[in-house]
Amino acid sequence: MNELTRKYNFKKNAIFLILVPSFIYLIIFFIYPIILSIKYSFTNISLYDISHYSFVGFHNFENLFSSSEFLRSVYITIVFLVVSAIFGQMFMGSIIAYLLTLTKKYFRLVVTTIILIAWATPQVTAGIMWYSTLSYIPGGTINYILNHIGVASINFLSTKFALYSIIIANIWIGLGFSVLIFLGGIQGIDPSLIKSSYIDGASPFRRFFSIIFPLLKKTIVTDLLLITLFTFGTFTLIYVLTAGGPARATNLLTIYQYNTAFSVFSLGPANAIGVIIILMALGISLIYLKIIQVD
Amino acid sequence: MKINTIFTYIVLSILGVFFLIPFIWLFVESFSPINDIGLTVPTFLTLKPFYNVLTNRVFVNSIYEGLLQSLGATFLSLLFAVGPAYIFSRKRFKFRMPLLLGILFLTGFPVFSLLIPEYVFYIKTTLYNSVFGVVLFLGVLNLPIDIWLLKNSFDQIPQSIERAAFIDGASSLKSILYVFLPLAFPILAVLIILDFVINWGNFYVPYILLSSSHLLPISVEIYSFFGAFNVHYNELAAFSIIYTIPAIVLYIFSQKYMIKALSGGIKG
Numbered sequence: 001m002n003e004l005t006r007k008y009n010f011k012k013n014a015i016f017l018i019l020v021p022s023f024i025y026l027i028i029f030f031i032y033p034i035i036l037s038i039k040y041s042f043t044n045i046s047l048y049d050i051s052h053y054s055f056v057g058f059h060n061f062e063n064l065f066s067s068s069e070f071l072r073s074v075y076i077t078i079v080f081l082v083v084s085a086i087f088g089q090m091f092m093g094s095i096i097a098y099l100l101t102l103t104k105k106y107f108r109l110v111v112t113t114i115i116l117i118a119w120a121t122p123q124v125t126a127g128i129m130w131y132s133t134l135s136y137i138p139g140g141t142i143n144y145i146l147n148h149i150g151v152a153s154i155n156f157l158s159t160k161f162a163l164y165s166i167i168i169a170n171i172w173i174g175l176g177f178s179v180l181i182f183l184g185g186i187q188g189i190d191p192s193l194i195k196s197s198y199i200d201g202a203s204p205f206r207r208f209f210s211i212i213f214p215l216l217k218k219t220i221v222t223d224l225l226l227i228t229l230f231t232f233g234t235f236t237l238i239y240v241l242t243a244g245g246p247a248r249a250t251n252l253l254t255i256y257q258y259n260t261a262f263s264v265f266s267l268g269p270a271n272a273i274g275v276i277i278i279l280m281a282l283g284i285s286l287i288y289l290k291i292i293q294v295d
Numbered sequence: 296m297k298i299n300t301i302f303t304y305i306v307l308s309i310l311g312v313f314f315l316i317p318f319i320w321l322f323v324e325s326f327s328p329i330n331d332i333g334l335t336v337p338t339f340l341t342l343k344p345f346y347n348v349l350t351n352r353v354f355v356n357s358i359y360e361g362l363l364q365s366l367g368a369t370f371l372s373l374l375f376a377v378g379p380a381y382i383f384s385r386k387r388f389k390f391r392m393p394l395l396l397g398i399l400f401l402t403g404f405p406v407f408s409l410l411i412p413e414y415v416f417y418i419k420t421t422l423y424n425s426v427f428g429v430v431l432f433l434g435v436l437n438l439p440i441d442i443w444l445l446k447n448s449f450d451q452i453p454q455s456i457e458r459a460a461f462i463d464g465a466s467s468l469k470s471i472l473y474v475f476l477p478l479a480f481p482i483l484a485v486l487i488i489l490d491f492v493i494n495w496g497n498f499y500v501p502y503i504l505l506s507s508s509h510l511l512p513i514s515v516e517i518y519s520f521f522g523a524f525n526v527h528y529n530e531l532a533a534f535s536i537i538y539t540i541p542a543i544v545l546y547i548f549s550q551k552y553m554i555k556a557l558s559g560g561i562k563g
Contacts, residue, residue: 016388018378022438025375029435030401036412050415096310099303107304111311113547118314120546122496124514125535128521132320138333141319172314204299229403236498240518254407261411274408281405
C-alpha cells in the first residue's frame, strides 16, 4: 500500500522534472555569471592573465568611489536616466499618448506607427543614422536643414552638446514603448470619468493632469520600472554614436565598464562597476515596487 | 475647443516629421552614387549600393550568421520556456512564488554588466569565439521573459478544456500536445518574432563573445564597416537598410498581438 502511494506520488510529481533542464540552463549561463561578477569585483583579475588573481577586498570599490572619472560617469548616467527615461519617455510619452487618443483613427495610426518604427529600429542602425543626422563636417541632415533656413551649423557631437544629443537619440528610440503602454492605460480608464470632466467644463490641460494622470498610477510605475531598466542598460546606441566621447562627455556607466575591461584590461574594477550597476538597478526597482505596494 | 484640436494635430504632425528625420540620410545615401556621411542630394539615384552589398561575400556571410544565431537562440529560449511556463501556470507547489519572483527578477536584470564575467567564463570553458556559445548566451537572456509571458498567456487558456480532454480518455501528455499547444500557438508565434527581433538587434553579445571575422553576425559586421577606414557610406546605408527592414516589418505585422502579449505580461 505504502509502495503504491509512493509510486503514485512519484508519477504525480514527475511532471516537475520538466523544470530541471530549464533551471540548470539558467543557473549555468545566467546565475553563475552574476556570482562570478560579484567574486571578480573583489579581485585584481586582469585581461592579461585571467587564471591568476588575488583577492583585494573592497579595494576596487574604494578606488572607484575616489575616482573623479567614475563619479562623473555616475553623474552622466543619472542625468541621462532622469532626462531621457523619466522626463523624455515617461512624461512626454504619456502626454503624446493622450493627445493621440484625441485624434482621428487614421491620423493616430500613422503617427503611432512612425513612433513605433523608431522603436523597432536595431540600435546599431539607429547609432549610424543619428551619427549621420547630427554630423557637423560634412553637414548632416539637421545642419543641412539649419543651413537652408539661414542658421549656422552646430556641432551636435561636441563636448558641449553630446550629452543632449545622446539623450534625444535615446528618447527617439525609446518613446514608442511608453506611448504603447500609455495608450493601453488610457483606453482602460472608465470613459464616464472623462466624460464627466467635460460636463464640469475642465480644460484639456486640467483634464489630463487632474483626472487622467492620477488614474494611470499603476501604468506609470510599470512604465517607469521598465524604461529605467532599459535606459540603465543602454550601450549599443551610445557606443556606436559617440563611444563615450568626446572627452568622455557621454561616458555612461556601461561604456565606462566596457572600456575598463577591454581598453584598460582591468577586469576586477570592471566587475566592480558591474556590481554597482546591478545594485543601482535593484535599488530603483525596489523603490518603484514599494510605490505600487503602497496603493 | 477648435483651437485645441488644431493644436493637437500640429504638435503630433511635427513630432511625426521629427521622428522621420534620422531616416532621411539612410534612404538618400543608400540610393546615392557618392559616399558621404553628411547629407548631399544626389544628382541621380542608383541601386548599385544594394547590388554591391548583396554580392559581397563577407556581407552575405554575416547575414547568414545573423540569421543562424538569432534563430538558434530563439529556438533555445522557447524550448526551455514552454515546460516551466506550463507548470507555473497549471500547478501549485511549495516553491512556486519564490521561483516566479526569481524569474521576474532576471527579466529586468541589467544584462550588459554580465558580459564581462561571461567573457572570462567563456574563455576558460573554450566557448569563446564559438557560434554555439553566443547562441547559448542569447538564448538564456530571453528565457526569463519568455517564461513570464508564456505563463501569463497560459493562465488565460481555461483549464476546463484540458479536463474535458482527460475525461475523454486522453493522457496527460496527449492533452498537452493535442489540446493545449494548438491553443497556445498564437502566443508562441508572437514570442518567436519578439525573440528573433531582439536577437537580430543584439550587438554586444556577439561583439564581445566572438573574434573570428567569419563568425560575426550582421549587427557586428555593420559596426565594423562603419568604423573602418575609407568607408563606402552608400553601401553602409544600403547594408543598414537590409539589416533594419526585417526587424521593422516583423514588428509591424505582429504589433497588434505583441501589445496584447506584453500588456498581459505586465498585468500578471
